[in-house]
Amino acid sequence: MPPPETRPLYAFFISGTDTNTGKTVVTAALLRALRTAGLAAQAVKPVQTGISPAETLISPSSDAFAYKEAVADIPPVPALCPAAILHCFTLPASPHLAAAEEGKHLRAARLCHDIRSHWQREKTADLLLLESAGGISAPLNATEDMSDIAAELDIPVVLVCPNRLGSLSHVFRALAALTEKGLIPAGVVMTEAASTDGRPTPARILEDNLEMVRGRLRLACPDRPVPLLALPRLPKGADFWKRAAALLTPLATELGARRRRDAPGLVSRDHAALWHPYASALEPPPLEVASRSRGNRIILENGRELVDGMSSWWAAIHGYNHPRLLEALRRQAGRMPHVMFGGLTHAPAVELAEGLVRRMPEGLKRVFFADSGSVAVEVALKMALQYQQGRGRTRRTRFLAPYGGYHGDTLGAMSVCDPVTGMHSLFADHLPRQIFMERPRCRFDVPFDPACLDEARHILKTRGEEIAAVILEPVVQGAGGMWFYHPDYLRGLAELCAASETLLIFDEIATGFGRTGKFFAAEWAGVSPDILCCGKAMTGGLLTLAATVCTEEVASGICGGGRVFMHGPTFMGNPLACAVALANLGLFEENRWQTLVTGMQEALAQGLAPCRDLPDVADVRVLGAIGVVELRKSVNTAALHGFFVDRGVWIRPFNRLVYLMPPYTSPLEDVVLLCAAVHDAIAGGLHKSAC
Numbered sequence: 001m002p003p004p005e006t007r008p009l010y011a012f013f014i015s016g017t018d019t020n021t022g023k024t025v026v027t028a029a030l031l032r033a034l035r036t037a038g039l040a041a042q043a044v045k046p047v048q049t050g051i052s053p054a055e056t057l058i059s060p061s062s063d064a065f066a067y068k069e070a071v072a073d074i075p076p077v078p079a080l081c082p083a084a085i086l087h088c089f090t091l092p093a094s095p096h097l098a099a100a101e102e103g104k105h106l107r108a109a110r111l112c113h114d115i116r117s118h119w120q121r122e123k124t125a126d127l128l129l130l131e132s133a134g135g136i137s138a139p140l141n142a143t144e145d146m147s148d149i150a151a152e153l154d155i156p157v158v159l160v161c162p163n164r165l166g167s168l169s170h171v172f173r174a175l176a177a178l179t180e181k182g183l184i185p186a187g188v189v190m191t192e193a194a195s196t197d198g199r200p201t202p203a204r205i206l207e208d209n210l211e212m213v214r215g216r217l218r219l220a221c222p223d224r225p226v227p228l229l230a231l232p233r234l235p236k237g238a239d240f241w242k243r244a245a246a247l248l249t250p251l252a253t254e255l256g257a258r259r260r261r262d263a264p265g266l267v268s269r270d271h272a273a274l275w276h277p278y279a280s281a282l283e284p285p286p287l288e289v290a291s292r293s294r295g296n297r298i299i300l301e302n303g304r305e306l307v308d309g310m311s312s313w314w315a316a317i318h319g320y321n322h323p324r325l326l327e328a329l330r331r332q333a334g335r336m337p338h339v340m341f342g343g344l345t346h347a348p349a350v351e352l353a354e355g356l357v358r359r360m361p362e363g364l365k366r367v368f369f370a371d372s373g374s375v376a377v378e379v380a381l382k383m384a385l386q387y388q389q390g391r392g393r394t395r396r397t398r399f400l401a402p403y404g405g406y407h408g409d410t411l412g413a414m415s416v417c418d419p420v421t422g423m424h425s426l427f428a429d430h431l432p433r434q435i436f437m438e439r440p441r442c443r444f445d446v447p448f449d450p451a452c453l454d455e456a457r458h459i460l461k462t463r464g465e466e467i468a469a470v471i472l473e474p475v476v477q478g479a480g481g482m483w484f485y486h487p488d489y490l491r492g493l494a495e496l497c498a499a500s501e502t503l504l505i506f507d508e509i510a511t512g513f514g515r516t517g518k519f520f521a522a523e524w525a526g527v528s529p530d531i532l533c534c535g536k537a538m539t540g541g542l543l544t545l546a547a548t549v550c551t552e553e554v555a556s557g558i559c560g561g562g563r564v565f566m567h568g569p570t571f572m573g574n575p576l577a578c579a580v581a582l583a584n585l586g587l588f589e590e591n592r593w594q595t596l597v598t599g600m601q602e603a604l605a606q607g608l609a610p611c612r613d614l615p616d617v618a619d620v621r622v623l624g625a626i627g628v629v630e631l632r633k634s635v636n637t638a639a640l641h642g643f644f645v646d647r648g649v650w651i652r653p654f655n656r657l658v659y660l661m662p663p664y665t666s667p668l669e670d671v672v673l674l675c676a677a678v679h680d681a682i683a684g685g686l687h688k689s690a691c
């Protein structure tokens with residue numbers, strides 16, 4: 001956890017295309033230019049290699065020596081040393097190796113913690129110049145590199161590149177490395193360098209390199225011109241730093257003038273222009289500005305890190321920014337981000353459909369891609385209607401659904417949501433009239449009572465001729481109450497549906513992809529529906545994609561006699577989303593999701609158990625990676641919002657429910673933290689305090 005940020009970090013990351021690009025000279029000269037302009041700047045080397053700790057500030061080979069030398073003849077800033085080195089390793093090698101040699105392991109998060117702490121300590125400093133060790137992609141460890149420090153701190157980067165024959169390729173690669181991490185170049189300095197054979201680089205090449213880099217920067221940052229400066233070779237002499245600083249003054253002026261954030265006031269701009277889920281446009285709910293994500297953390301604009309307890313509404317199951325998913329996204333983006341699906345097909349869609357079918361309950365074989373969960377539900381309802389028509393049962397136009405269900409916010413989906421608690425009662429008069437039955441009342445964790453199926457049996461027997469399909473969320477009713485019911489209910493219901501020639505639709509949009517401990521919740525019952533909808537976690541939380549999958553029997557009922565299925569969204573089978581979803585399936589093949597979910601189930605059960613003793617708590621239940629605390633009355637979401645953010649956790653209660661569904665990959669100590677926050681909020685009465 002980072003130290004509480006009493007003032008926002010104002011810093012720039014100075015890095016290069018490689019080692020020996022002249023970034024220490026540029027950092028030191030910028031330091032001088034900034035100090036000359038009256039700013040209390042400090043140059044900091046988070047990691048210095050090739051120097052023993054005793055020599056950090058005195059050895060001429062230490063970068064700190066250059067920083068100090070550059071400002072030696074100008075007035076000092078009281079109580080602020082011009083240079084600081086945070087970690088120092090003796091071996092002159094890449095940071096990962098130099099650290100390993102001393103039995104240490106570098107991590108971006110740890111280094112950033114140290115940088116932030118340093119900034120809080122150096123109260124007189126206005127601005128830090130953080131010089132990287134090696135080039136922008138120099139490794140910190142097996143998976144992270146220098147760019148991760150800038151990304152984690154979310155600060156702009158000044159890129160220093162040697163200007164010589166062959167340097168363009170390095171500059172373009174370095175700019176691409178910044179883009180990959182969502183980083184913005186604050187400036188590029190091209191330092192004149194000799195060719196590899198030692199001869200001076202011809203002026204024609206120096207000029208052309210600058211021109212080419214300028215063109216690239218225009219493409220990369222069309223909205224804001226990125227300063228591009230040339231630093232010629234300067235003779236070493238008494239006024240070296242003065243001259244170097246003078247040449248870099250335009251960049252220093254720009255850095256000094258920039259505020260840390262590109263877009264201040266996002267909350268008020270949001271309030272003026274935007275609408276949020278289930279919210280008023282006039283009295284908007286409390287908002288945080290999220291600026292980055294990583295693993296199980298959401299990082300706010302003010303630098304605060306929140307431990308995620310929501311997986312962004314069931315979606316980000318492997319945590320945020322998963323490298324394998326990002327890789328799939330980038331590769332497909334470079335190939336073909338989108339083409340229409342009418343008359344065209346492509347490998348990502350075909351391979352994903354095949355992969356999904358392999359994972360589906362027995363018999364589900366035909367995949368129809370949709371762009372959101374609600375649309376997948378609409379598609380399922382239309383499939384059922386067209387199927388019954390195709391089979392000549394034209395009176396079967398209604399749906400049977402249990403109370404407590406939730407299936408989305410479009411009109412058809414709304415019609416099968418719980419008519420009272422389903423958030424849609426406003427529209428009741430305008431929705432198709434469906435048939436509702438008692439919610440599956442038998443708890444997941446008690447012996448099954450067959451009487452739970454009596455109403456379903458009665459309705460299907462007496463009104464079966466009106467009903468095209470039964471639709472429900474298997475085992476877990478989500479947004480309608482986070483209710484876990486007995487899988488035997490599904491077995492019984494499937495038999496009743498088969499007997500009455502009614503289709504059975506499972507909405508696995510929330511439960512699919514492992515959340516309940518099975519890949520699909522249907523597996524708890526060993527039941528195959530006729531139609532299954534999935535979405536949410538399908539792309540691991542990166543992009544919106546959903547699917548409606550049906551049996552061959554349903555497909556041939558719809559399409560027999562030359563008929564077609566009447567649905568076709570514009571972004572159907574979007575290649576980007578399909579490629580990411582395919583990579584997501586690949587992660588399931590490889591990672592230990594079942595072990596992770598089982599471990600989380602135990603941690604949630606243990607962590608939430610103390611909530612049972614709180615007087616306002618009606619029930620505590622846990623299944624797979626879902627933990628629910630149900631209160632006796634609706635909770636005060638605004639008060640809880642503030643409390644949770646202050647505690648460094650991201651939890652969004654609704655109605656009477658405070659619930660957790662963290663990414664499967666969350667460290668268990670974070671699950672403990674989330675559970676403790678839920679307990680303390682309720683114990684402290686936050687759930688009932690006035691807004």
Ligand code: PMP
Pocket residue numbers: 372373374375377406407408409473478479507508509510511535536
């Ligand atoms: N079905 C279920 C079970 C859901 O939980 C949701 C979303 N909360 C939906 C359908 C609708 O999905 P989307 O929000 O992607 O439209």
